[in-house]
Each structure stands twice: as C-alpha cells, then as structure tokens.
Amino acid sequence: MSTSNASSLATPNFSFFKRMFLFNTLLLQRLIQTMTTLSTRLGSSISAASADNAERQAIGRLLKNAAITEENVLDCYRLETIRQMKETGEQVFLCVQDTTGVSYGQRDKTTGLGQYTTSNTKGLLTHSAVVFTTTGLPLGLLYQKIWAREPQAKGKRKVSRPYEEKENYRWTEAAQVSAAAVPASLKLIHIGDREADFFEFLVQLQQDGQSYVVRSMQNRITEDGGERLWDKVRAQPAAGEIRVSLPRDTRRGTPARETTLALRFTSSTVQVPIHLQQKGADYSPLSCTLIHVVEVTPLEDQAPIEWFLVTNVSTTNADEAAEKVAWYVQRWKIERFHYILKNGCEVEKLQEHQANRLQKLILFYSIIALQIQHLTYRSREQPEAPATEVIREDEWQVLYRIAYRTKTVPQQPATLKEVVFALAKLGGFLGRKSDGDPGAKVIWRGLRRFRDVYESYHYLM
Numbered sequence: 001m002s003t004s005n006a007s008s009l010a011t012p013n014f015s016f017f018k019r020m021f022l023f024n025t026l027l028l029q030r031l032i033q034t035m036t037t038l039s040t041r042l043g044s045s046i047s048a049a050s051a052d053n054a055e056r057q058a059i060g061r062l063l064k065n066a067a068i069t070e071e072n073v074l075d076c077y078r079l080e081t082i083r084q085m086k087e088t089g090e091q092v093f094l095c096v097q098d099t100t101g102v103s104y105g106q107r108d109k110t111t112g113l114g115q116y117t118t119s120n121t122k123g124l125l126t127h128s129a130v131v132f133t134t135t136g137l138p139l140g141l142l143y144q145k146i147w148a149r150e151p152q153a154k155g156k157r158k159v160s161r162p163y164e165e166k167e168n169y170r171w172t173e174a175a176q177v178s179a180a181a182v183p184a185s186l187k188l189i190h191i192g193d194r195e196a197d198f199f200e201f202l203v204q205l206q207q208d209g210q211s212y213v214v215r216s217m218q219n220r221i222t223e224d225g226g227e228r229l230w231d232k233v234r235a236q237p238a239a240g241e242i243r244v245s246l247p248r249d250t251r252r253g254t255p256a257r258e259t260t261l262a263l264r265f266t267s268s269t270v271q272v273p274i275h276l277q278q279k280g281a282d283y284s285p286l287s288c289t290l291i292h293v294v295e296v297t298p299l300e301d302q303a304p305i306e307w308f309l310v311t312n313v314s315t316t317n318a319d320e321a322a323e324k325v326a327w328y329v330q331r332w333k334i335e336r337f338h339y340i341l342k343n344g345c346e347v348e349k350l351q352e353h354q355a356n357r358l359q360k361l362i363l364f365y366s367i368i369a370l371q372i373q374h375l376t377y378r379s380r381e382q383p384e385a386p387a388t389e390v391i392r393e394d395e396w397q398v399l400y401r402i403a404y405r406t407k408t409v410p411q412q413p414a415t416l417k418e419v420v421f422a423l424a425k426l427g428g429f430l431g432r433k434s435d436g437d438p439g440a441k442v443i444w445r446g447l448r449r450f451r452d453v454y455e456s457y458h459y460l461m
Contacts, residue, residue: 007224009391009399009447010454012039012371016080020072026097026232027067034059038361039368040451042444043346060117063357070363074144077367078181081131081140085186088139091129095142095178095188096130097171097196097266100338101125102146102362103348110176112355114148123348124148124355126362129174130337131188136330137381138373142178144366145170160279163200169203177178179210179383189213189313197310203286206312213324215331216308217292220270223285230272230308233292237262240318241296244329246305247336256436261305265321290325291317321342333373335439340369344444372447376421376440391419398454401444402426426450 007013014035017379018026019256037059041049050056062068085093103116103123116123129143149167163169175190182188192201194217205212219230240263248256267289276283288310295304309328315321341347345365352358375390387396396419400409401423424438427445431438 007388007390007392008395009423010040010395010451012036012368014039014060014367016083017073019079021139021215024257026122027062027065029279030058030062031068031073034062035364035367038345038364039371040455042344042368042448043349045349050305056272063352063360065361070144070359072148073360073363074141077140078142079259081142082102082182082186084139084184085131085182086134088137091185092134092187092189093139094134094136094191094327095175096132096191097127097129097143097174097333098193098331098334098338099125099127099170099275100182100342100343102358104358105236110353110358111353112148114355115151124358124362125172126366127170128334128366129178130334132330132333133179134189134330135381136333137377138333140374142181143174143364145174146362149357157307168195168198168201171179171196171198172204175201175205175210176208179208187211189327191328193331199283199286201303202288202310202312203283211311211313213309213313213328215328216310218273220273220286223269223271225237226271229266229268229290232294233264233266233290233308236266237291239263239265239321242322242325243261244294244325246329248334252302254302257299257307258445259298260296261307262296263318263321264292265289265315267315268355288312291315291321293325306330333377337366337369337373339371340444341365344372344440345369372440372444376438376443379416379420380437383415385416387414387416387419390416395454399423399450402453422448423450 014032014260017028017035019033037049046059046270047056050059088360101116101123103121104113105122106120107113107122110122113122113124124146127145128141131139131142133139154161154195167238171192179188188210190205190212192212194215194216196214197217200215202212219228220234242261242263243258245258246256246260248254269285269287272283289312291309291311294306298304309324315324332409340348345368347362347365349360350358352361391399396414397409399419399422401407420443421438422432423446424442425446427442429435429442430439
C-alpha cells in the first residue's frame with residue numbers, strides 16, 4: 001500500500017491538537033486517538049467504537065481527566081479554525097450563532113443534566129459560533145458553550161437580572177470571544193436569526209465596533225417622529241431584486257428551491273426600548289439599516305417569504321443590500337451543522353452518566369461534524385480540486401471499486417467532486433440528474449461504510 005503523506009479519508013487528521021503543548025505526550029496521543037476513533041465509528045457507542053476493552057477504558061479515563069477541558073480543547077481548535085480562515089485568502093467572514101438543545105429524555109441516572117423543553121425532559125443546551133466564508137463554506141468553531149438549564153420553579157416570581165447574568169448574554173459573549181481571537185486583518189460579520197434580535201446584543205456590537213446582520217423580530221420605534229421601522233421600510237420603493245437558493249423547509253412543507261426577492265432598505269436611529277429606559281439602563285439609541293425582502297413569485301398556496309434584516313454595515317444601494325441578504329441566507333447552514341451533530345454523530349444517544357463528560361463529547365463531535373460539513377460544501381465550491389487534498393491514492397482505489405462495484409479504476413487523477421460522489425453513492429445517493437449535489441446525510445453514511453470496508457481491506461493486506 002501507498003506510504004504517501006497525502007491527506008487520508010480513512011483516518012481523519014487531528015494533528016492540530018499537537019499545539020496543546022502543555023499536555024504530556026501520552027495524554028495528547030490519547031486525545032488524538034480518541035478523536036480518530038469517534039470519527040471513524042460515527043454514530044456508534046463508545047463501547048462499540050473502541051477496538052477493545054482497553055481502548056474503551058482509556059477513553060473513559062480521558063473524559064474524566066481534569067486536564068482535558070472544553071476550554072483548552074476549544075482554544076486549540078479555534079487556532080485551527082483561524083488558520084483555515086487565513087488559508088482562504090479572504091478578509092470577510094460570517095460568524096453565525098445559534099443555540100440547539102441536546103435531549104437526553106428522562107435519564108434519572110445521569111447527573112448534572114438540566115431542563116430541556118419541559119419539566120419531564122432533561123438535556124443540555126449548546127450555543128455555537130461557527131465561522132463560514134461569505135459563500136457558505138464552513139471552516140470551524142470560534143466559540144461554543146454547553147450548559148444545563150436550571151429548572152424553573154412553578155409559581156415563583158421571576159426576578160429581573162442584569163443582562164450579563166441572563167441566558168441570552170451568551171450571544172454577546174460569543175461575539176466578543178470570537179472577535180478577540182481573530183486577527184485584526186480579518187473581519188467578522190455576526191449573523192443571527194430572530195432570537196438574536198434584542199437591543200442589548202445589537203447595541204453592544206455597535207459599541208464594540210463589530211458588524212452584524214440579524215433577522216429582525218422587533219418593529220422598533222425610530223427617533224425621527226416615532227415611526228415604526230418596519231412601516232418605514234415598507235413605504236420605500238423597491239430598490240431591486242435578488243435571486244437566492246433556499247433550503248427545504250420542513251415546517252412549511254416546502255422543497256429546496258431558488259426564488260426571487262424584492263429589496264427595500266432604509267437607515268434610521270431607533271429608540272432605546274421602554275423596558276430598558278424604565279430600568280435606567282445606560283444604553284444609547286441604535287443607528288442601523290433595515291433591509292426588507294419579500295418573495296416575488298411565492299409557491300402556490302404558500303404565503304410569500306418576508307424578512308426584515310437589521311444591520312450596521314453600510315448599505316447605500318441595491319447591490320449592498322443584496323450582499324447583506326446573501327450573507328444572511330448562509331445562516332441556515334448552522335442548522336445543518338446541528339443536524340449532523342445529532343443525526344450523524346448521534347450525540348443524543350451517548351450513554352455517559354455525568355453531564356460534564358457528555359459536554360466534552362458534544363464538543364469532540366462538534367469538531368467531527370464540522371469536518372463532515374466542510375467536506376460536503378467544499379466539494380460544491382471547489383469540485384475540480386485534486387482528490388489528493390482529502391484522500392490517498394490507495395484509498396481512492398478502494399473507494400471507487402466498492403462504490404461502483406468494479407475491479408478497475410479510472411486512469412486520470414480524481415477530483416474532490418468524484419470522491420464525494422463516490423462516498424455519497426456508498427451512503428445511498430442515486431446520483432440522478434434531478435438529485436442535485438449529495439447532502440451531508442449520504443456523505444456521513446458513505447464515510448462510515450468506506451472506513452469499515454477500508455479497515456478490513458487494510459487488515460487483509
């Protein structure tokens with residue numbers, strides 16, 4: 001077999017953890033081996049993923065080891081994320097934030113879990129800041145916080161707390177940690193859905209000199225005459241149109257499609273909300289631009305898509321407004337990250353009995369999930385990239401033969417797209433003209449099958 005130093009698809013590369021120079025060599029090797037084991041046995045329990053009982057026990061000791069924390073693992077992975085940002089040669093990146101719940105049902109024997117959605121369901125909450133290129137290629141994590149929510153006592157009066165003590169402060173914390181880590185030569189645009197549309201977060205970004213595009217949920221009052229901001233932007237003439245690709249929406253029952261959105265925008269200064277004024281909070285009015293988009297040709301029997309996007313990035317013409325909309329459209333890819341984490345890595349099936357160990361595993365699998373997502377979208381953005389960037393020649397020969405059930409392989413060098421399509425075929429992708437590009441689901445299934453087959457092949461050789 002080849003002894004090439006090229007990247008390996010069969011054995012994922014976690015060598016960036018070697019930057020954790022404070023750890024002894026054995027602990028570092030165990031961390032890298034654990035990440036490799038979890039990645040190559042995606043969706044398996046730790047017992048099933050381990051080669052033998054000795055490895056299972058070694059992974060258990062690693063999870064208990066106080067020297068391995070979420071903070072130092074994330075610090076190291078953040079450096080790798082920034083390295084990838086620099087490698088793109090770009091200067092502007094999207095820092096997309098979102099929260100997801102990780103449910104563990106009614107596990108009474110697992111200590112440290114918190115309230116998930118109801119008093120009868122236990123779990124953990126995970127808030128992540130994932131960095132993407134402006135075209136939507138995921139590069140890695142800049143921030144992640146995993147915590148257990150305290151159960152709410154029935155009938156207990158809620159006490160007003162300072163913003164810094166509230167759960168939604170995580171949005172500001174994530175933005176500040178992310179911005180502090182990134183070199184000044186790289187610019188972050190903080191992206192959030194309607195959950196991020198609260199005054200404290202936006203005004204803090206303004207004070208910190210950070211840029212944002214957030215889907216508006218609040219129809220705020222302007223300083224100039226007390227007009228409502230949504231009403232003001234709706235009254236503007238259409239500035240242009242933008243064509244966007246939308247993912248499948250299971251809640252609305254709509255397929256993935258391309259659609260045209262009409263653009264309007266207006267700039268204004270909005271008042272500090274009444275509830276913050278009454279608290280005597282020291283906030284200044286918010287200067288911003290509101291971009292309004294509405295679907296020109298909606299699907300039959302469906303209400304047209306309508307978004308209000310609030311931003312502090314200069315927007316003076318239709319092209320600049322369209323740019324902000326295109327940035328926001330990439331936000332849904334953090335939901336795909338959560339989908340891979342829960343359904344591909346199956347973090348909600350982990351059987352650890354202590355929440356602090358589950359939190360470490362969620363971070364480990366977050367890194368793995370982002371590697372899968374990166375491969376998925378990179379093959380779409382750079383289809384003609386050489387396959388040797390992700391797979392060795394001997395691995396490609398095995399992958400091609402089992403994917404296409406043949407004894408021969410093409411003579412010409414493979415491309416990244418060909419590798420990903422072969423993986424997807426192993427995962428159940430049919431590759432018909434109407435199927436489009438393969439998604440993460442068939443790719444992680446294909447990876448799992450390929451690694452099992454390749455391991456057997458390697459053993460026999």
